[in-house]
Amino acid sequence: MVRSILVITNAHETDNCSLNKARELATPFGANIEAVSFIKANESAQVSPEQIKQKADALDQDISTIFGNELPKQTIKSQVIVTDNIVDWVDDYCKSNAFDLIIKAGNRTESLFHTPCDWELIRRLQVPVLIASQQQWRQKPAILAAVDPATTDDVQIAINNEILNWTKLWGQTFDCDIHIVYCLPVSNILKELDIIDVEEYAQTHRVEAEEKLNHLMSGHDLPNVTTHVTAGTPERAIPHCANQLKAELVVMGSTGKTGIKGMLFGNIAEKVMHNLRTNSLIIESVK
Structure with a gap:
C-alpha cells in the first residue's frame, strides 16, 4: 500500500x-x-x-x-x-x-x-x-511494465517481482489496462549492419519468450494483462511500445549504477527515460 x-x-x-x-x-x-x-x-x-x-x-x-x-x-x-x-x-x-x-x-x-x-x-x-510528466490520464489508462523474465540474477529477479507488485497495485487502484513487455536484447551494431532483423528475431523467439513471461507472472494474479515481445535495445524498443499503446505510465527497474560507472555507462532505466514522454515509475534494487 x-x-x-x-x-x-x-x-x-x-x-x-x-x-x-x-x-x-x-x-x-x-x-x-x-x-x-x-x-x-x-x-x-x-x-x-x-x-x-x-x-x-x-x-x-x-x-x-x-x-x-x-x-x-x-x-x-x-x-x-x-x-x-x-x-x-x-x-x-x-x-x-x-x-x-x-x-x-x-x-x-x-x-x-x-x-x-x-x-x-x-x-x-x-x-x-x-x-x-504533464500527460493527462485517460478514463481507462494503460500501464506498461518492462521486465526481464530470462534473468538468473537474484537482484534482477527481485526487481521483476517488485515491478509486477507495483503494476498490480496501480492497475487495481486506477482500473488500468496492464501491458507487460519483454525486450529481447539485440545490439545496435547487429541491427545497424542489418545482420539481424529485429522484428523477425522477436517473432522467431516469441513462443519461448511468452512462456517465460507467463511463468514470471504466474504468482501475481494480474488483471487485464496483455503481453508484448519485442527485440532491440531497450532504450528504443520500450519507448516505442509505450508510444504505440499511448501508455500513461511505464514501470521499470533500476540497478542504481553510481560513480564513474554510472556516469559512463548509465543505467538501462535512465536510457529508456531519455526517450519517454510519459510518467515513469522506477523501482530501485535493494542494496
Whole structure:
C-alpha cells in the first residue's frame, strides 16, 4: 500500500506538475503527502528568514490551490529546506522517514558530464520514484511494465517481482489496462549492419519468450494483462511500445549504477527515460 508520499517540488517545473500528480494519487491511494521545496545554499550569501518564509508561503498557496478541500489538512505537510545538495538531503530524509513513494517532475537536461537530480535520486534511493510528466490520464489508462523474465540474477529477479507488485497495485487502484513487455536484447551494431532483423528475431523467439513471461507472472494474479515481445535495445524498443499503446505510465527497474560507472555507462532505466514522454515509475534494487 502507498501510505506516505514525498513530493519534491521545483520552481522551474511547469504548472506544478509534481503537486498535481500527487493530488491525482493521494485520494485513491489514501496517502499522506509531504511536499518539500528547496533553496540552494550559497556560501557567499546567507539565506534570510524572509526568503525562507516567502518560499514557504508560495508553497502553501500552491498546495491550497491544487488540493483545495480534497484532503484533510492534517494529511498534507510542507517544508522549505536550505541545502547545497538536494539529493543528499532527500536520501538522508528518506532513511529516517517511511515513505512509500517519491514524486518529482521530470528533468530532461542530461549530458555526459551532468547528471540531473532525478537520475541521482533514482540511483541513490531505495524508495520507488515516480518521474511525473504533464500527460493527462485517460478514463481507462494503460500501464506498461518492462521486465526481464530470462534473468538468473537474484537482484534482477527481485526487481521483476517488485515491478509486477507495483503494476498490480496501480492497475487495481486506477482500473488500468496492464501491458507487460519483454525486450529481447539485440545490439545496435547487429541491427545497424542489418545482420539481424529485429522484428523477425522477436517473432522467431516469441513462443519461448511468452512462456517465460507467463511463468514470471504466474504468482501475481494480474488483471487485464496483455503481453508484448519485442527485440532491440531497450532504450528504443520500450519507448516505442509505450508510444504505440499511448501508455500513461511505464514501470521499470533500476540497478542504481553510481560513480564513474554510472556516469559512463548509465543505467538501462535512465536510457529508456531519455526517450519517454510519459510518467515513469522506477523501482530501485535493494542494496
